[in-house]
Amino acid sequence: MADDKSGREKQARDADNRQRRRDIEAELERGDEPEPPIETDVLAALESELEPLSFPVTGAKLVAAVGDTDVPAPTETYTVAELVPDAEVETFDSPRAVRLQIQRPTVAMAMKRVVEASTGLPHRDRFGSQREAYLKTFHALQRLDGDDDDALVSAVAEWIVEQIHEKKEVPGSRAVRRQAAKLCRANGYQIRNDDWLGV
Structure with a gap:
């Protein structure tokens, strides 16, 4: 390509177009992301609080034991009671099952x-x-x-x-x-x- 005014303008346009394409692709990728999950260290701390419980445990017993425990998420803080069904019919086999329930x-x-x-x-x-x-x-x-x-x-x-x-x-x-x-x-x-x- 010639090193003149029109050649430099074309290079600049091409660079702008490439950058726009990258920006659009990045935006599309972010648009498909679901709600960010709760941080793993927060979930690990919650799991340690669940250790005294005897698993399997019902949702009702879980809420009674740790329902007021705060669960900080990226955008908001919840309590366990807001994320776990307060029901005898819902059973969690392990702390990991509780973790999976509240992750999103x-x-x-x-x-x-x-x-x-x-x-x-x-x-x-x-x-x-x-x-x-x-x-x-x-x-x-x-x-x-x-x-x-x-x-x-x-x-x-x-x-x-x-x-x-x-x-x-x-x-x-x-x-x-x-x-x-x-x-x-x-x-x-x-x-x-x-x-x-x-x-």
């Missing part, structure tokens, strides 16, 4: 609402098969919602709770994914057919 606070609060709403249902045993699918749906929604206020996770959790109260049973995972996809599309998110939510 938005998902933990959504699952807490669903578990507590489903307590006392006549066919509560069916929830066990739905639990993993609900978690996977909430995580998919959180990745889509990115750095927003996790409104999609809250909206789907609210819908599940409403369905439980109206129909006296937990909705199937397919119905939950369908509702989640409907809300996503209504809010301008693209859902591909091969996505978890693409039902």
Whole structure:
């Protein structure tokens, strides 16, 4: 390339375009990040507080024992009681299971609402098969919602709770994914057919 005015301008434009592409790619990568997890040292400190408990332990006993313990997250501080279902039907096999429950606070609060709403249902045993699918749906929604206020996770959790109260049973995972996809599309998110939510 010639070392003249037009050659230097083209080089500058090309450099600007490359930088813009890098900025856009970085923004897209950050946009897919879910809520930052709670720091591992915070979770390790909580695990040490759980050592006196005899596992497996129910959510109700866990909340009674350490419910007021603060759990500092990157954006806010929660208590264990805000993240763990206060229910006899929810059981944690180990401190690691508790850690996994509270690692993503938005998902933990959504699952807490669903578990507590489903307590006392006549066919509560069916929830066990739905639990993993609900978690996977909430995580998919959180990745889509990115750095927003996790409104999609809250909206789907609210819908599940409403369905439980109206129909006296937990909705199937397919119905939950369908509702989640409907809300996503209504809010301008693209859902591909091969996505978890693409039902």
